[in-house]
Amino acid sequence: MTEYTPMRLPRRRSVAVQVGHVMVGGDAPVVVQSMTNTDTADADATVAQVAALARAGSELVRITVDREEAAMAVPRIRERLDRIGVNVPLIGDFHYNGHKLLADFPACAEALAKYRINPGNVGFKGKRDTQFSQIIDIALRHDKPVRIGVNWGSLDQELLTRLMDENAVSANPISAAAVMREAIIQSGLLSAARAEELGMRRDRIILSAKVSQVQDLIAVYADLASRCDYALHLGLTEAGMGTKGIVASSASMGILLQQGIGDTIRVSLTPEPGGDRSREVQVAQELLQVMGFRAFVPVVAACPGCGRTTSTVFQELAGDIQDHIRDSMPEWREKYPGVENLNVAVMGCIVNGPGESKFADIGISLPGTGETPTAPVFIDGEKVATLRGPNIASEFKTMVLDYIERRFGRGARAVPEIRTSAD
DSSP: OOOOOOOOOOOOOOOOEEETTTTSSSSSEEEEEOOSSSSSTTTTHHHHHHHHHHTTTOEEEEEESSSHHHHHHHHHHHHHHHHTTOOOOOEEEEEEHHHHHHHOHHHHHHSEEEEEEEEETTTTTTHHHHHHHHHHHHHHHHHHOOEEEEGGGGGOOHHHHHHHHHHHTTTSSSOOHHHHHHHHHHHHHHHHHHHHHOOHHHHHHHHEEEEHHHHHHHHHHHHOOOOOOOSEEEEEOOOEEEEHHHHHHHHHHHHHHHHHOOOOEEOOOOOOEEEOTTTHHHHHHHHHTTTTTTOOEEEEOOOOOTOOOSSSSHHHHHHHHHHHHHHHHHHHHSSSTTGGGGEEEEOTTTHHHHHHHHHHEEEEEEOOSSSEEEEEEEETOOOOEESSSSSSSHHHHHHHHHHHHHHTTTTOOOOOOOOOOOO
16 A cells, blocks of 8 residues: 655755744744734734734734834833743834834834835835835834835736736737736835845744735736745735635635745734734744644644434533643743644544544544543553543543643653543
């Protein structure tokens, strides 16, 4: 029997960029980032959301700096985050007036770990190059990297018009969509080249080229990746809400990541009103984890259920364990190094239950419809216990936590065999 090997292409080699204490590109793993949706001038709300995003696992957090009040708040936000032990690098998102805000508020320029510049709205006509140059000069003086972030919704219209006109008289014209993609790519590359002319090193430049359609994103980044070695920030802009945003982001970025393209990702989900912003961090982490690029939290495998699994015990148990693991991870990262590699299986009947449980680090096969009400537990491939009675769920959760302590706790030793009187 021939073993199946996933067709993962070698990682594209990019120039590494240091953003605060986080490395993006080069040999560094793909970095997860997010963005606040608070009014940055509201320091209390912004500190709380940045801390929540960092706690969820966002390794970089972007904040909007759109006016003087926001720029004035940035140093206070940084100071308060440091005071509570949240050292996540902050990225300033600038549009239209970034050159002025950075110049007028040097404490803001210093507190940020990176500046995001949109070449489509950094300035218009004759002011564009001057204002772009001013931001690059400030970045150089403060030794900060920049992300040149092109967005199809605010594309440089002069560049797009010129390319459209050239295409119209070309002997081999391409589609309008292809011209737009080329304009996006050229906007990023030309801006990066200009930044280098002004003295910015390649290891201080990250590029992004965001669009809102899956196929366009794949085409743009595949082309961009072949034409430069800058570190690339992946993201589907305006991905949408709920399952639509999750599926679209995962489909597009999953293909690019499989091709070795992408150094940092953001899943731009539209949250439900009052929804948890950290949901997009969880989705980004799960995308990288299920594709085998990184491990962030222990994996809980559970069957989907069928007519054999009329009991809801396995569903509730899988949900309880998964929620407990995610809620505990901020503490567990420090207390149990390596716990993110743990695999737990919670299966609902005898068909696949024992097999799946044996392949997990620790797993349980709960009784399905018509089965004897017993639940074998497997640890490292060996059956170690058979649970019975009304407390199966709580007993298994206790065994999982005990396994974590003994395997990943400081001074961890080999996990001994566990047996219960029910055996």
